[in-house]
Amino acid sequence: MLEVHGLEAAYNESQVLFGVDLTIGSGELVTLLGRNGMGKTTTVRCIMGLLKPKSGVINFAGRSIAGKASYRIARTGLGLVPEGRQIFPNLTVRENLIATARLPHSAGEQPERPWTLDRVMALFPILRERSAHWGNQLSGGEQQMLAIARALMTNPRLLILDEATEGLAPLIRDEIWSTLAELKAQGLALLVIDKHVSALADMADHHVILERGRVVWQGNSDDMRRNADLTQSYLGV
Numbered sequence: 001m002l003e004v005h006g007l008e009a010a011y012n013e014s015q016v017l018f019g020v021d022l023t024i025g026s027g028e029l030v031t032l033l034g035r036n037g038m039g040k041t042t043t044v045r046c047i048m049g050l051l052k053p054k055s056g057v058i059n060f061a062g063r064s065i066a067g068k069a070s071y072r073i074a075r076t077g078l079g080l081v082p083e084g085r086q087i088f089p090n091l092t093v094r095e096n097l098i099a100t101a102r103l104p105h106s107a108g109e110q111p112e113r114p115w116t117l118d119r120v121m122a123l124f125p126i127l128r129e130r131s132a133h134w135g136n137q138l139s140g141g142e143q144q145m146l147a148i149a150r151a152l153m154t155n156p157r158l159l160i161l162d163e164a165t166e167g168l169a170p171l172i173r174d175e176i177w178s179t180l181a182e183l184k185a186q187g188l189a190l191l192v193i194d195k196h197v198s199a200l201a202d203m204a205d206h207h208v209i210l211e212r213g214r215v216v217w218q219g220n221s222d223d224m225r226r227n228a229d230l231t232q233s234y235l236g237v
């Protein structure tokens with residue numbers, strides 16, 4: 001579904017990605033791991049068209065999306081829950097959700113059940129309760145749920161979450177994890193960047209570890225659990 005090969009990227013003269021490879025199959029949950037500043041967000045920005053790659057291949061659903069405008073990439077069925085949530089503070093919950101709503105991509109596979117206001121509110125009942133509240137009146141956890149719900153309203157085929165549980169209390173974090181597991185069970189492909197590796201290990205199909213803009217390890221959860229050194233050296237956990 002998503003194939004990234006030999007991705008290189010730079011901010012002005014400073015190169016930060018040096019040939020990143022990453023593959024996500026249909027309905028898979030893949031994690032992108034690594035300590036701060038290793039290039040995870042930059043990889044996501046290249047995939048989403050927010051930063052033009054220096055070189056490399058990015059194919060989604062069989063088509064090249066490398067260097068395309070972000071709105072066109074979003075239309076192919078890629079949804080992003082960005083770092084820091086970035087919900088609209090001066091819109092209500094309901095308005096935040098409507099602002100990004102988009103019907104499924106006409107040329108692509110049509111999901112059997114598109115995401116609607118009702119369906120995202122059934123997934124996160126708290127958003128129904130808060131639907132008339134302003135974005136900035138929500139707690140951190142509620143804002144995060146809104147950010148996920150808003151991305152779902154674009155009816156993506158692959159959802160990318162960049163640090164979606166950062167700063168959240170453990171109980172809320174668990175709620176987010178079970179929502180992601182439910183989305184995966186419904187067939188959505190997910191690329192998840194997060195520091196809570198052990199929670200992710202239970203549901204991820206594959207992990208990719210970045211170190212200074214290079215993939216230093218890839219494998220499944222069993223391989224990762226067998227390599228305690230790995231998480232120690234590259235993730236510092």
Ligand SMILES: Nc1ncnc2c1ncn2[C@@H]1O[C@H](COP(=O)(O)OP(=O)(O)OP(=O)(O)O)[C@@H](O)[C@H]1O
Pocket residue numbers: 011014016034035036037038039040041042043
């Ligand atoms: N806008 C920018 N301009 C210049 N350098 C940047 C910019 N954004 C990130 N960098 C640098 O690029 C490198 C990779 O950063 P990136 O944000 O991709 O890392 P990350 O793995 O997502 O870490 P974090 O968890 O801290 O976001 C870092 O050295 C960072 O300082």
